[in-house]
Amino acid sequence: MIPKLSNALFVDLVEAVQSTLRTVGYQTLMVVTHYNASEEESLLREQLLHRPAGLLVTGLERSDATRQLIFQSGVPCVHLMEASGNPGVYSVGFSQQDASADMTRHLLQKGRKRIAFAGAQLDSRTLQRLNGYRAEMRNAGLQDARLEWLNPTPSSLALGGQMFEQIMSQQPPVEAIFFGNDDLAQGALLAALRMKIKVPKQVAIAGFNDLTGSDQMLPPLTTVRTPRADIGTAAAGMLIRLMKGETVATPCVDVGYELVVRGST
Numbered sequence: 001m002i003p004k005l006s007n008a009l010f011v012d013l014v015e016a017v018q019s020t021l022r023t024v025g026y027q028t029l030m031v032v033t034h035y036n037a038s039e040e041e042s043l044l045r046e047q048l049l050h051r052p053a054g055l056l057v058t059g060l061e062r063s064d065a066t067r068q069l070i071f072q073s074g075v076p077c078v079h080l081m082e083a084s085g086n087p088g089v090y091s092v093g094f095s096q097q098d099a100s101a102d103m104t105r106h107l108l109q110k111g112r113k114r115i116a117f118a119g120a121q122l123d124s125r126t127l128q129r130l131n132g133y134r135a136e137m138r139n140a141g142l143q144d145a146r147l148e149w150l151n152p153t154p155s156s157l158a159l160g161g162q163m164f165e166q167i168m169s170q171q172p173p174v175e176a177i178f179f180g181n182d183d184l185a186q187g188a189l190l191a192a193l194r195m196k197i198k199v200p201k202q203v204a205i206a207g208f209n210d211l212t213g214s215d216q217m218l219p220p221l222t223t224v225r226t227p228r229a230d231i232g233t234a235a236a237g238m239l240i241r242l243m244k245g246e247t248v249a250t251p252c253v254d255v256g257y258e259l260v261v262r263g264s265t
Helices: 008-022 037-048 064-073 096-109 124-139 157-168 182-195 228-243
Strands: 055-058 077-082 090-094 115-120 148-151 176-179 204-206 223-225 252-254 258-260
Touching: 008 228, 037 064, 055 064, 055 228, 077 124, 077 228, 090 096, 090 228, 096 115, 096 124, 096 176, 096 204, 096 223, 096 258, 115 124, 115 157, 115 182, 124 148, 148 157, 157 176, 157 182, 176 182, 182 204
Parallel strands: 055 077, 077 090, 090 252, 115 148, 115 176, 176 204
Antiparallel strands: 223 258
16 A cells, blocks of 8 residues: 555555565555545555455554554554554654754755755655754754745645745745755756756755656755665565564564765755
8 A cells, every 4th residue: 555656756665565575476456545544544445355465554654443454454564664663563664754854964064054844745754854854953953934845735846846936035045955855856956947046056955765867967966865675675575474474573674764965965
């Protein structure tokens, strides 16, 4: 169960899951929840009627009804993209908040003080990234709610360009913008070229997820590289062990992340 297919983030993950499960004879059935809690619950009810051998769900945050459905079904379940230390919860992912804090710290170490955070979709992982940004800005004595630009619409290049134009009109001017996803940051870099704004001389730009094309932008985008394929492979492997009734020694696997510094900061 994944929230979106139009994002390469989840394509990489699903391909790794399917490849791993197929080697041991399992067929992968995929449903898209569109970041909608009620749709996720409805889809889960439908899928449970088909008596699946196992479940892979994205993230840890969901409605109480959906959580209860998973528990009562008795179907082995592994959570993707986030790492949980809660007993009885199987998960493969990383700390979204820590990754965001590291990126914010990088921008601060570059001497940037007025750092804006721009997020879209506002799903739980985006909000965790916002919290990581807030924590670092607060530690530096620089937190300012006026630097937070949050838009509930889906993330896209076009939205990133629009948000960049809005943020750059702010006074006093910002010195860096941390976008919660690479497609937003890519759109911002394209807008900067159109507006003849020099990156990173006038404003630094950073993203998250290291999506396809980020290393080809002008300048190449500084971002957080997230190991989606590794998450898919490890989660599918964990699920296989659970479906076989085997003990999983490490129910929470943190695959980590990598800060990739390029020319945009």
